Amino acid sequence: MTSSEIRRDFHVHTNFSDGYSSPEELIKFGIEKNIEQICFTDHYSFFKPAITDENFNLYLDTIQNLKKKYSKKIQIFIGIEVDTSSIEDFDHLGHYPWDLILFEYVFGLPNWYEIFSKVKRFTSKFPSKNVGFAHTRFSRLTHAKFEEVMNVIQQYGLIIELNTGYQNYLDPWFNYMDDQNKFSVGSDAHSLEQLGNINGGISFLKRRNISIDRIIEL
Ligand SMILES: [Zn+2]
Numbered sequence: 352m353t354s355s356e357i358r359r360d361f362h363v364h365t366n367f368s369d370g371y372s373s374p375e376e377l378i379k380f381g382i383e384k385n386i387e388q389i390c391f392t393d394h395y396s397f398f399k400p401a402i403t404d405e406n407f408n409l410y411l412d413t414i415q416n417l418k419k420k421y422s423k424k425i426q427i428f429i430g431i432e433v434d435t436s437s438i439e440d441f442d443h444l445g446h447y448p449w450d451l452i453l454f455e456y457v458f459g460l461p462n463w464y465e466i467f468s469k470v471k472r473f474t475s476k477f478p479s480k481n482v483g484f485a486h487t488r489f490s491r492l493t494h495a496k497f498e499e500v501m502n503v504i505q506q507y508g509l510i511i512e513l514n515t516g517y518q519n520y521l522d523p524w525f526n527y528m529d530d531q532n533k534f535s536v537g538s539d540a541h542s543l544e545q546l547g548n549i550n551g552g553i554s555f556l557k558r559r560n561i562s563i564d565r566i567i568e569l
Pocket residue numbers: 362364432485539
């Protein structure tokens with residue numbers, strides 16, 4: 352099977368953070384909808400309902416068990432969405448077995464450069480991890496910085512997430528992409544009905560003539 356044929360959703364919230372459904376409800380619904388791969392990406396944040404250092408292990412164990420239970424029907428991955436506006440230090444995350452780590456709000460914040468440096472440091476420390484930006488929004492950066500940011504993204508192999516819930520696909524920074532950029536696609540589902548809706552990302556790739564095979568495999 353090539354990547355373009357896989358029905359997947361790599362940005363999904365459960366009731367471990369601010370989603371309305373349990374991981375198992377989402378998995379069952381995903382199976383009904385013939386979704387083949389789901390990556391859960393619950394929030395890690397001090398500003399909203401989120402997983403905490405205290406229940407990382409419960410979150411990981413719950414999803415690992417479901418992964419085994421439903422292994423014949425669907426592929427399950429475990430990710431985390433880190434709110435860089437409230438989490439100061441995230442290096443310890445590298446010691447957990449996440450399949451995907453998405454950083455949010457990096458570029459919308461006044462101190463983005465500092466946060467961006469931390470993401471670079473994290474990625475150098477844990478080079479084997481899939482690390483990227485949730486609903487990547489560089490809108491607040493001045494034009495001159497796009498090139499610099501894109502160089503780092505390419506150098507560190509950072510993932511650009513195309514998120515159906517936050518469509519900003521006319522941002523000029525997309526013109527700085529090259530054929531090395533890696534993408535992830537997600538619905539940002541907080542409820543069952545949203546699960547599997549990755550149309551935003553897929554149509555963006557198609558409009559730009561970018562192969563869907565450039566979506567990462569977890
Ligand atoms: Zn999210």
